[in-house]
Amino acid sequence: MDKFKAAYMAIGVSMFLVIFKVSIGILTNSISIISDAMHSSMDVIASTLTLIAMKLAKTPEDKCHNYGHGKYEDLAAATQSILIFIVSVTIITQAASRIINQNLITDTLPGIFVMLVSITLHSVTVFIMLKSAKKEGSIALRANALHLLSDVITSIGVIVGLIIINFTGLKIIDPIAAIVVALIIIKTGYDIGKESIAQLLDKSLSTEETKLIGEIIEKHSPPVLEYHHLRTRRVGQAKQVDFHLIFPTSYSLLEAHNISNSIELDIHQNIPAVRTTIHLEPESHYHPYKY
Template sequence: MDKQKAALLSVFSNTALILFKLVAGVIMGSVSVISEAIHSGIDLLASIIAYFSIKQARKPADSDHPFGHGKFENVSGAFEAILIFLVAVMIIYEAIKKIITKGKIENIEAGLAVMLISAVVNLFISSKLFKVAKKTDSIALEADAMHLYTDVFTSFGVFLGLVVIKFTHIYILDPLIAIAVALMIIKASIDLTKKALCDLVDKSLPQEEIKVIEDIIKKYSQVTSYHKLRTRKSGDRREIDVHIRMENSTPLIDAHNLCNMIEEEIRKALPNSYITIHIEPEDEK
């Protein structure tokens, strides 16, 4: 499954879950179940954004975007994180209102069924999305997967809360559970924002990946030294720029072939890498 199809699968699953949760929440008068419906609604919007950002990011480089469109995925991830934060604030507001009005809930069995089904479905879909995101190195799809994975815990948390309410009739647990759900959502939004912004501000590749690049360059005895190694990430694309020094007497064709070998080995170790190597004579200062 490619990442665009995976994003589309997320759109369909979220649409179905929203309908189930919303109907059950309204029938029950449960703010925790309705908060989960709202959460899934934001996830649906995030899935749609992820789908179109992935589609945009796949476009080849052009005159206006000479380095490609990969950062559309990073923008999508940051925007999704903001949406998640806003829905958490909205859930907390509704929960506080429910505490003040001291509302009761009915038909708890419907909520139990919907929450359990939701947790199982989201666990299955998020696992698939994480697998595709890791394979394709897609930040937008990873953000979408993280949303759904958060839903697994929040849905199961609401499920357990409803079980307790059913047997104890302590109805204030309903809005308290909703607030707990919201706090988990806020934590997820902060983590996603940090991850998305790292690439938007051109942070270097992780140290373990930089070490891979350095080890490959050092393997070649023809390279006397290297410097000005610069790296960054754009969507699933790694951009690598490095200056290497070689013996003054090295023929141009040999230098060219060596650069090709280094680039090919880096691409094998770090797929989807775009590499620029600048050659300098050994005695250049």
Template sequence: MTPAHSRMLTPRRLLMASIVVAVVTIALKTLAWVITDSVGLLSDAMESLVNLASAVFGLVMVTIAARPADEDHPYGHHKAEYFSSGFEGILIIAAALGIIWAAGHRLFDPRPIEQVGWGLALSVTSSALNGLLAWVMFRAAKEHRSIALEADAKHLVTDVWTSAGVVLGIGLVHFSGWLWLDPLVAMAVATNILKEGFHLMWRSSQGLMDEAVEPEVLATIQQTLDGFASTAGETTIIRFDHVSSRKAGQRRFVDLHMHMPANWSLGRAAAVRTSVEQALMSAVPGLRATIQLLPSDVEAHFDDERDLI
């Protein structure tokens, strides 16, 4: 994605587009359900309602996450995106349970499906819109490191698979005459989106619990630090330890200790630290590095029993 596209396809703009697409797909899928009376298409329409609610909530959370740090939130508001992901997971689970409830009643009271051709055409059209938007959102989510955007894109993909399952089920019902397949397909679709809902809730919880940065990012950080570590004969001049990291929405943080000779002046030590910080932030976009300076012969101790009381 080019820089111009990155600036244009921001999380806020894409979530606004998701709201518009959700409204259109709700209209298409509801019309498909009305003309066919298929519980499978009803489940598809319910899934799109969840898309709309989650996109609206995601837009609110992304807007909050973009706020600058203030006195009450000195580290920023980046974690707001995790609430969006968790909320979307809850909505997906609620929609899946509603689909199972509706399909369970229809399983014992099957009804014929009307005007199959029109119903499938409307469903396929709405799925194409969702699939295209999801593809764009996945690329933008990676570029902007936005979990809210990624969650909405995953939900849209789930919606596409839901529609595909429904279309297949309705086709089988039409050609076989087995009316019980319609609610059975709806229940299978609901089971699949339940899994996605729980996955989103799990990812959200891990983010709120200060999950470490990705292994590849941590490897980049270590590689950058290795470029500054130095020795002279048997003596270590600069070394790093106690490297810890965490993620907060689009932002990444790393804390570490940098040991250097005790006879260095404060100005020299500070200059080296500045170089290390700039190198780290250049190597990992969105990273904030906090480095504590220590003499080479001083070790910091953590997990003191008094800290655990």
């Protein structure tokens, strides 16, 4: 399944679960189920943002955006993290109010059923989305999948709380479970936000990828005497790599260009979705760049 179909599926599943959870939450007066429904409502918004971002990211390069529009995906992921935080604070506030006012759950069995349905549907959706995100290198789809994965985790927490209430009669566990759910959601939002902001700030590629690029360059030495000024970053799904190569002064431009083409091909074969820019320098004119 491609990433767009996966995003549409996530929206459909989340919309169904919002209606289902709200209905059961109101019926049983369960704040933990209602809080989980609020989380699912954010899933609808997050999945819609992801879909829009992925479509915008596919917009071709233009004279104002020479590197394309890939960062829309990172922006969508960062927005998701903010939404997650807002929902979490709302859940904690509502749960605290229930504890203070003793407005507690009335029935647990319908809630247990709806949580089992939620866990099953979200688990399947997360598996498909993570598979698509890995295949196509989409940070927005991966962030959305992790958001839904937090739903699976929180639903498990809610169902455990409902089972305990069913056997012990301790109804205060319901709002306490909601607060625990909110704290887990905050952690998920933090992880999503941290990664997306790092990409927006042009964080370098992984240590493994950077090391691999260096090893590929060194395989062509000689004639390459040295390389320097290696820089990497991600622009949406694409990876941007640029560096300087130093050749013997006696080497012709054509010879140096052929070697750099060979290096570029090796990098492309080992690192998917990469763009390279190589600056050629003769040994006699080498000078380090200073900032």
